[in-house]
Amino acid sequence: TDEDYYNIYALGIPSKSKHTIFNHQKEYTQLPEKTETILGLDFGYVDETALCITHHRENEVYVEELLYESYLTTPEVIQKIKEIFKVYNLPMHSTIVCDYARPEIIEDMRRHGFNCANAIKNIQEGIDSIKSKELHIHKDSYNLKKELGNYKWKLKGDMVTDVPVDKFNHLMDAMRYAILYHKRNNISIGGWDFTSFSI
Secondary structure: OOHHHHHHHHOOOOOOOOOEOOOOOEEEOOOOOOOEEEEEEEOOOOOOEEEEEEEEEOOEEEEEEEEEEOOOOHHHHHHHHHHHHHHOOOOOOOEEEEOOOOHHHHHHHHHOOOEEEEOOOOHHHHHHHHHOOEEEEEOOOHHHHHHHHHOEEEEEOOEEEEEEOOOOOHHHHHHHHHHHHHHHOOHHHOOOOHHHHOO
16 A cells, blocks of 8 residues: 555555655764764664764764663663764763653653653754754664654655654664754753744
8 A cells, every 4th residue: 555665564665755754864974073973772672772972063963873772671671772872982971862762761861871761752943953954874774774764754645744753763763862952952052942932
């Protein structure tokens, strides 16, 4: 019933349809100097737990996947993130913007010294924030590139809606959390918008 999903699931061909949400990304291999770092974390269990790191410089953002794995317990998530911080030489005060649907995991992470912030879960604003950036994806971020290629708007008949399909979105959510958080909290790049001052 969906030719695009047939290509993805039966033939293994990435989506290139007009309703793919992001089409402006480019690959990178080396980071520029002087970037601001924020991590995004989307919790899962049967679905993947997804962690990405975003590096911000002016109107550019550089994104790399760090974790994409199912069936992780809370201690395993914390241990894996500790190992990632060590490998990437990240300071413990680095901000991790988390899906607040799992407050008990966030609290455990804070007790282990991580600087966790609650995500702003406004999907449309998050997508718009990503679209407003020059988006660079690390060449080795296989799952991130796969999700970007297959993250689509829902169709209503032949019409494209402004609602994303709830698939291929674990790293998409993690990336959205980090980029929107940076936008909302960075006055120098126009991060404060009218929604921030609503009563």
